[in-house]
Amino acid sequence: MLDITAFVSRRQRLLRELGDGVAVLSTAPERLRNQDSHYPYRFDSYFYYLTGFSEPEAVLVLQGGTGRALLFCREKNSEREIWDGHRYGHEAAQTVFGFDAAYPITQLDNMMPDLLSNQPALHYAIGVDAAWDSRVMGWLNAVREKSRSGVRAPTRLQDVRDAVAAMRLVKDDVELVVMQRSADIACAAHQRAMQVTRPGQYEYQIEAELLYAFRRQGAQSPAYTSIVAGGANACTLHYVDNAALLQAGDLLLIDAGCELDGYASDITRTFPVNGRFEGAQRDVYACVLAAQAAAIAQVQPGLSWQAPHDAAVQVLAQGMLDWGLLQGSLDGVIESGAYKRFYMHRTGHWLGLDVHDVGAYKHGDTWCTLEPGMVLTAEPGCYITAADDVPQAFHNLGIRIEDDVCVTQDGCHVLTVAAPKSIADIENLMAAAREGAKDA
Numbered sequence: 001m002l003d004i005t006a007f008v009s010r011r012q013r014l015l016r017e018l019g020d021g022v023a024v025l026s027t028a029p030e031r032l033r034n035q036d037s038h039y040p041y042r043f044d045s046y047f048y049y050l051t052g053f054s055e056p057e058a059v060l061v062l063q064g065g066t067g068r069a070l071l072f073c074r075e076k077n078s079e080r081e082i083w084d085g086h087r088y089g090h091e092a093a094q095t096v097f098g099f100d101a102a103y104p105i106t107q108l109d110n111m112m113p114d115l116l117s118n119q120p121a122l123h124y125a126i127g128v129d130a131a132w133d134s135r136v137m138g139w140l141n142a143v144r145e146k147s148r149s150g151v152r153a154p155t156r157l158q159d160v161r162d163a164v165a166a167m168r169l170v171k172d173d174v175e176l177v178v179m180q181r182s183a184d185i186a187c188a189a190h191q192r193a194m195q196v197t198r199p200g201q202y203e204y205q206i207e208a209e210l211l212y213a214f215r216r217q218g219a220q221s222p223a224y225t226s227i228v229a230g231g232a233n234a235c236t237l238h239y240v241d242n243a244a245l246l247q248a249g250d251l252l253l254i255d256a257g258c259e260l261d262g263y264a265s266d267i268t269r270t271f272p273v274n275g276r277f278e279g280a281q282r283d284v285y286a287c288v289l290a291a292q293a294a295a296i297a298q299v300q301p302g303l304s305w306q307a308p309h310d311a312a313v314q315v316l317a318q319g320m321l322d323w324g325l326l327q328g329s330l331d332g333v334i335e336s337g338a339y340k341r342f343y344m345h346r347t348g349h350w351l352g353l354d355v356h357d358v359g360a361y362k363h364g365d366t367w368c369t370l371e372p373g374m375v376l377t378a379e380p381g382c383y384i385t386a387a388d389d390v391p392q393a394f395h396n397l398g399i400r401i402e403d404d405v406c407v408t409q410d411g412c413h414v415l416t417v418a419a420p421k422s423i424a425d426i427e428n429l430m431a432a433a434r435e436g437a438k439d440a
Helices: 005-018 045-051 078-084 089-096 105-116 130-144 161-169 173-196 203-216 231-235 279-297 306-322 330-336 423-439
Strands: 022-026 032-034 059-063 068-073 101-104 121-124 156-159 227-230 251-256 258-260 267-272 375-378 381-384 397-400 403-408 411-414
Touching: 005 022, 005 045, 005 059, 005 068, 005 161, 022 045, 022 105, 045 059, 045 161, 059 105, 068 089, 068 105, 089 101, 101 105, 105 130, 121 130, 156 161, 173 203, 173 251, 173 258, 173 267, 173 403, 173 423, 203 227, 203 251, 227 231, 231 251, 231 381, 231 397, 251 397, 267 279, 267 397, 267 423, 279 306, 279 375, 279 381, 279 397, 279 403, 279 423, 306 330, 306 375, 306 381
Parallel strands: 022 121, 068 101, 121 156
Antiparallel strands: 022 059, 059 068, 227 251, 251 267, 375 403, 381 397, 403 411
């Protein structure tokens, strides 16, 4: 049974932070894929964070001052339930999800002018959808038409997402339990991918193993389109064709995570198709791994969001100098940004209900300070495409290593530690899988 305590607590906290006024949050609409077939439905993350309600056609209204939380949702409909499955209906939803009142979604437009009357502010997701903006303006105009009767319309419009994003940035215990389970499922999927990979397979075959492992262990979907990139394809950061043949001697970069009860995991591992790192592969991989260790060491409460990135860049840039990819001093190639030719992205991002989760990275000109409960990725990489000024041994090497890291009271906790990443652990796992296959 769903424990709604956390959702009720979040709504109450948001009400306290907003003060007087009304907050309105709508879930995501259903999207047509083609003809009469829809994309798999996925709720809006802001809405779900406050409600736990996963059906489409739903709106949350929070009344400042009174502290009441109202839900508008689809009514029970036995005929539609035969086709589309269970609907809570507004009466059951009120009880199950802990709302003060619930109404059919068809009553929303009639009730909102009254709910907005004599309120000083309206908080909603401004500019997300033109049709939704127009609908909200219709409610406001309906209130303004009552001005001769002494009814006042809200004079202040504010984007509710800022306040909710700040809340979502620091995960509570309920969220962290789900995120750890999501991470565990993804770790097992990456282990499976390492165990089954062989030269002569196609990238999509390995992707299929990931999807199987996600779903088999209860994840509802991948958290994003999986990247399964062999050889030179790994130098394309968001490669998703996943259609090439895997060659002996190449590396395989897999960036894949799952979504469990709305929460994403996000893991990248890079490993040799034939089971053993060779030459420059081993050198670059060891450097990226060291860069990640340096970054994770800087994930501590009180340190800057920028600290892990700066630590990773120091290690990677030194490696690029050692290999002859760059010339000059360490400080010089960092200050000039020359290292960005081979490492062009940030070292991480927030993680949660969205794989690139909400929350500020800066306050004004100052990077945000890490706090316990924040969850971020640590994902340094090195991408060396073939070029005349690049030594042949380094041509088309793309390596990234990514883990999900939670800031704790005294440091950090790596949620995805179960996915092998040391050279020895990867090679031993892959060797054992090949031996097992021989004996089978």
